[in-house]
Amino acid sequence: MQLRNLNIKIAIYSPNWIGDAVMALPFIQLLKEKNPQAELNIVCKDWVSAVFKNNRSVNQIIPIPQDSINSFSGTIRIGLKLRSEKFDLFYTLTDSIRSAIILWLSGARVRVGYDTQMRSLFLTDYKISPLQSIHRSYKYLSLIEPGVLTQNIPEISLSTFEKDWAKKEMRKLGLNSPIALAPFSVANNRTLQNNILDKWIKNTKNSYLIFGSYNDIEKSNNLIKFCKSDNIKSICGKYSLRQSIALIYFCKYTLATDSGLGHLSAALGTPTISFFGVGNIAVTAPIGKKNSIIKHCTTCLGDFCEKNGQGTSCIKKISKEDIENAVIKIIDQ
Secondary structure (H helix, E strand, O other), X not given: OOOOOOOOEEEEEOOOOHHHXXXXXXXXXXXXXXXXXOEEEEEXXXXXHHHOOOOOOXXXXXXXXXXXXXXXXXHXXXXXXXXXXXXXXXXXOOOOHXXXXXXXXXXXXXXXXXXXXXXXXXXXXXXXXXXXXXXXXXHHHOOOOOOOOOOOOOOOOOOHHHHHHHHHHHHHOOOOOOEEEEOOOOOHHHOOOHHHHHXXXXXXXXXXXXXXXXXXXXXXXXXXXXXXXXXXXXXXXXXXXXXXXXXXXXXOOEEEEOOHHHHHXXXXXXXXXXXXXXXXXXXXXXXXXXXXXXXXXXOOOHHHOOOOOOOOEOHHHOOHHHHHHHHHHHHHO
């Protein structure tokens, strides 16, 4: 959508999860392309703000602390606080009623989003939510132009300072181009099991670096104990998300679950192998120039599995060579 005044002030209410925020990057880029003189502002939960830092299309990031929006009164305070920004156009990329209320309270002249959860009461321009399952990035893009096709892919930019810091930090860790592991997920049925990872790590000269949050520290320690290897280290909970992004940039490649870290790795251009079990590839697969998806069965049914030949691979049979061949393919693309 374009307003007559080219120097408009646009806001985007970001998705709340890291992977979804990464999938919103093509939307931000296209919006800037269509409104090159506009000021673009990202309103987001504080934990995803690192996704948008140094983005050349973004003028300002307005982070929202999680505890400030957990209540109805907090939602009202955030919406009223945004009035001082005097937004001309405000998009919401989430489907929640809360985000639509914030848009309404902000006083933005034009408020755009999908018509979920009776949100049309708070939006000036609401769109019908797609009936068919489409990739989430295209769902976001359709708010700008229905059916739009773009070659834009998510891109995360690092500053020279961030790159220099990551190089020095890798040296402190005693690592040179390690393989990034992002094996954990908030859902157990999306997490790569220790015995599977051990098979890939065993008898290799490569070094591995486990990425994750503070909540993943115990799981990463258990993985290291299980593998009984000196070539695997964990930095779970040690660095900020932005610092972790910079470190992933200098990894040889990434092995990831269906997770936010997998999306970040692909957007950085680091070769990324993403393992999907219960996730829907058509909707949430990472997008990147050096990205490969392996769809595997979950939950494992062992000898009783009847899923062979249905577009999935038995994760127990995926070898280290299979992974390395996949990495070579995406590097050569």
